[in-house]
Amino acid sequence: MRSYRQYCGLARALDVIGDRWTLLIVRELLIRGSARYSELQDGLPGIPTNLLADRMRHLQRSGLVERGRTPPAFRLTPRGQALESVVASIGRWASPLMGETHPKDAVRDHWFVLPMRLYLRDDKPAAGTAVMQIELPDQPVVLRTNGDGSVGAQPGRAANPDATLTGTPDAVMGVLSGRLTLRQAQARALRFDGDVSVLERLAGRA
Amino acid sequence: MRSYRQYCGLARALDVIGDRWTLLIVRELLIRGSARYSELQDGLPGIPTNLLADRMRHLQRSGLVERGRTPPAFRLTPRGQALESVVASIGRWASPLMGETHPKDAVRDHWFVLPMRLYLRDDKPAAGTAVMQIELPDQPVVLRTNGDGSVGAQPGRAANPDATLTGTPDAVMGVLSGRLTLRQAQARALRFDGDVSVLERLAGRA
DNA sequence: CCGGATCCGGGTTGATACTG
DNA sequence: CAGTATCAACCCGGATCCGG
Numbered sequence: 187m188r189s190y191r192q193y194c195g196l197a198r199a200l201d202v203i204g205d206r207w208t209l210l211i212v213r214e215l216l217i218r219g220s221a222r223y224s225e226l227q228d229g230l231p232g233i234p235t236n237l238l239a240d241r242m243r244h245l246q247r248s249g250l251v252e253r254g255r256t257p258p259a260f261r262l263t264p265r266g267q268a269l270e271s272v273v274a275s276i277g278r279w280a281s282p283l284m285g286e287t288h289p290k291d292a293v294r295d296h297w298f299v300l301p302m303r304l305y306l307r308d309d310k311p312a313a314g315t316a317v318m319q320i321e322l323p324d325q326p327v328v329l330r331t332n333g334d335g336s337v338g339a340q341p342g343r344a345a346n347p348d349a350t351l352t353g354t355p356d357a358v359m360g361v362l363s364g365r366l367t368l369r370q371a372q373a374r375a376l377r378f379d380g381d382v383s384v385l386e387r388l389a390g391r392a
Numbered sequence: 393m394r395s396y397r398q399y400c401g402l403a404r405a406l407d408v409i410g411d412r413w414t415l416l417i418v419r420e421l422l423i424r425g426s427a428r429y430s431e432l433q434d435g436l437p438g439i440p441t442n443l444l445a446d447r448m449r450h451l452q453r454s455g456l457v458e459r460g461r462t463p464p465a466f467r468l469t470p471r472g473q474a475l476e477s478v479v480a481s482i483g484r485w486a487s488p489l490m491g492e493t494h495p496k497d498a499v500r501d502h503w504f505v506l507p508m509r510l511y512l513r514d515d516k517p518a519a520g521t522a523v524m525q526i527e528l529p530d531q532p533v534v535l536r537t538n539g540d541g542s543v544g545a546q547p548g549r550a551a552n553p554d555a556t557l558t559g560t561p562d563a564v565m566g567v568l569s570g571r572l573t574l575r576q577a578q579a580r581a582l583r584f585d586g587d588v589s590v591l592e593r594l595a596g597r598a
Numbered sequence: 599c600c601g602g603a604t605c606c607g608g609g610t611t612g613a614t615a616c617t618g
Numbered sequence: 619c620a621g622t623a624t625c626a627a628c629c630c631g632g633a634t635c636c637g638g
Contacts, residue, residue, distance in 0.1 A: 187412070187610090188630085190438065193497040195486035195507065196419050196479055202489070204412070206393070206611075213402050223620050232396065234612050239621060258620080268485055273402055275481035279474055280401035283408070291399040301401065393629090394611085412630075429601055440631050445602055464601085 202248050203269070207233055208241055209276075212262070212269050215251065217299045218341060220261040231292040274304050295325035298355050302329065302339040306362060309387045311335045316384045319347035322355055329388065337388060349380030362389045408454050409475070413439055414447055415482075418468070418475050421457065423505045424547060426467040437498040480510050501531035504561050508535065508545040512568060515593045517541045522590045525553035528561055535594065543594060555586030568595045 187205045190197040203209055207230065214221055214229040221229070226238060242260060245251035250266035253259065262269075277300060308316070308331040320327040328347070330338045351358055353376035360366030361376060368378060368385070378385065393411045396403040409415055413436065420427055420435040427435070432444060448466060451457035456472035459465065468475075483506060514522070514537040526533040534553070536544045557564055559582035566572030567582060574584060574591070584591065 190416065191494070191497050192416075192437065192503070193490075193493055193499045194416075194419070194503045195483040195490055197416060198489040199482045199486035200415060204415075206410070209406065209410075210396065210398075210400075210403060213400070227620095231398065232612085234614090235621065236623080237611065265488075272478075272481045272485050275478045276405045277401040279478050280405035282471075283404040284399075284401055287399055288397070291397050293399045297398070297400045430599085433601095438631085440633090441602065442604080443630070 202250070203272075205241065205244070207237055208245070209269075209273065211238070211241055211245065212250070212266060213273060213297075213300065215260060215262045215266065216270055216273060217296050220254070220259045222257060222259050226260070229294055229296065231294070273300065277301065277304055293355070295322035295355055296327070296341050298322070298359060299327055299339045299341060301359070302327070302362065303337065306337040306339070306388055308332070308335050308337050313387070316387060317344045317347045318380075318384055318388065319344055319350040320358055321350060321352040322358060331388075347380065349378065349382070349384045351385070352377040352379075361385070364389055408456070409478075411447065411450070413443055414451070415475075415479065417444070417447055417451065418456070418472060419479060419503075419506065421466060421468045421472065422476055422479060423502050426460070426465045428463060428465050432466070435500055435502065437500070479506065483507065483510055499561070501528035501561055502533070502547050504528070504565060505533055505545045505547060507565070508533070508568065509543065512543040512545070512594055514538070514541050514543050519593070522593060523550045523553045524586075524590055524594065525550055525556040526564055527556060527558040528564060537594075553586065555584065555588070555590045557591070558583040558585075567591070570595055 187201065189201045192198075203212070210230055211226060214226050218225065218229070223238070223242075226242075227233065227235065230238065242251065245266070246253065249263055250269070251260050252263050254261065306329065311331065311333055315333065316331045318329040320329060325341055326343045328340055328342050328344045330344070332338050351361065353371065353374070357366070357371045357374045357376040360374075361368055361371045366374075368376075372378070393407065395407045398404075409418070416436055417432065420432050424431065424435070429444070429448075433439065433441065436444065448457065451472070452459065455469055456475070457466050458469050460467065512535065517537065517539055521539065522537045524535040526535060531547055532549045534546055534548050534550045536550070538544050557567065559577065559580070563572065563577045563580045563582040566580075567574055567577045572580075574582075578584070
């Protein structure tokens with residue numbers, strides 16, 4: 187992208203992250219922590235491979251991304267990680283746009299990790315760490331209380347979760363957000379196993 | 393812009409605000425409250441007139457902007473106003489990028505209104521409203537304590553300010569941010585008139 | 599002067615094919 | 619697996635033109 191050449195923070199930021207696809211690549215790395223080229227392609231349906239290569243070069247030159255060897259995976263630098271608050275802010279603004287699901291839109295289960303981080307809260311931060319396993323059709327996700335009232339979410343599987351939630355993204359997000367009761371969601375093929383108090387601790391008001 | 397066609401908040405937001413120039417237009421309206429077409433052009437050096445017209449149509453169709461008659465000025469809808477937190481978040485991320493001033497970059501005095509809103513804090517919210525007039529070379533700005541610890545900033549002139557700060561953007565921002573002492577800034581042709589306690593109340597730690 | 603519309607060259611993007 | 623190469627379509631930038 188051409189620079190705006192304006193002495194203005196917003197304009198200078200957009201010189202770095204304003205290119206098409208760039209912030210979506212940051213999203214993928216925020217969710218996954220580390221990702222290989224082919225994983226990025228899978229998480230960015232529609233991106234032309236030449237653009238992905240261009241953007242990764244640009245993000246490295248800009249100091250937002252670094253690449254590891256063995257395995258050859260990309261990950262965010264601290265400067266890139268700092269974009270989490272920007273992505274969260276945009277995500278919050280976007281929530282009214284998520285009401286209707288357009289049938290031609292692509293979906294990836296791991297995309298729901300960011301809304302989980304953004305909207306879930308831990309009601310009992312002093313009660314010790316709680317771990318919930320989420321089993322979406324194509325992607326397991328681990329929720330873990332951070333002890334400060336926030337809830338961590340990342341792709342993967344935990345060893346001994348206190349509870350497990352299995353179902354479609356819609357049913358799982360419905361229960362976690364409080365839009366659906368557990369009973370309503372179970373009517374939509376959602377399954378819950380384990381300690382119900384952990385679910386009550388995390389889900390509800392949102 | 394083409395839609396990403398992804399069921400993801402970030403992607404849907406970028407479908408609306410991800411086009412080149414769009415967020416900078418929002419910046420102009422956040423600063424000015426209301427602006428005519430030619431004022432937008434002045435605040436967006438380098439924008440082609442056809443793109444500005446395109447973007448304004450798009451912003452209106454998307455419900456972020458509405459236009460008044462008599463005078464024919466644009467202003468943000470509540471939905472557009474809600475982008476202030478997004479712009480603030482990006483601005484905060486961008487602050488490390490503002491260290492060096494590139495000689496070819498355009499500058500407009502009113503652009504400094506957003507960093508003022510973002511970084512200034514009122515040390516004595518209970519002490520009643522304080523008003524400071526800022527006289528930048530090309531643009532007067534009014535600072536006003538909001539009573540909740542935040543400080544409002546907008547282009548314009550106040551009737552009876554408690555204090556007046558006159559100088560270049562660099563000197564004014566230096567004093568307000570605490571990067572320069574009043575004495576150091578006065579050596580850079582900054583002038584201060586009025587109640588010094590008001591300056592101390594707003595400036596300092598940032 | 600204000601508020602655009604029109605036109606055109608060049609750069610960016612999107613889609614696909616190909617390669618070490 | 620991790621890209622490069624190619625090319626058409628589209629978007630952007632710069633200039634000019636136009637109606638009130």
